[in-house]
Amino acid sequence: MHAQPGDWLVLKGPRTGAPDQRGRILEVRSADGTPPYVVRWTADDHVSTVFPGPHAVVLTAEDERAAEDRARTRFDRVQRSIHEEGGHVRVR
Known part of the structure; x- marks a missing residue:
């Protein structure tokens, strides 16, 4: 695993349905x-020193921007x- 300042560290949730932890x-x-x-x-603006484990992923700032753009497009x-329409919500 290699990173540089400005990259993002993503720690995958410990179980299915658990949220990922993200930090710059x-x-x-x-x-x-x-x-x-x-x-x-x-999540809380806390700063810590981390030795990431096997479920961690490093994303470049560009990777993170692209992921945010994809999520915004889907939304x-x-x-x-x-x-x-007439008080009813319809999804097409």
């Missing part, structure tokens, strides 16, 4: 980009498909 990598403590990483977690598509 602020600092990489090794010259070759391997752990440990100093991470600011999005917009669903929003457009919902129409209110």
Whole structure:
């Protein structure tokens, strides 16, 4: 696993249905980009030093932006498909 400051660390949920934990990598403590990483977690703005385990994934800032764009596109598509007609909601 290799990272650089500005990348995102995603820790997969420990069980099905459990949310992932996401954080921005602020600092990489090794010259070759391997752990440990100093991470600011999005859920609570907490900063910690992390030695990620096997269920962790590093996303570049570009990967994260692309994922956010895909999610926004899906959300917009669903929003457009919902129409209110005469007090009833219809999904087409």
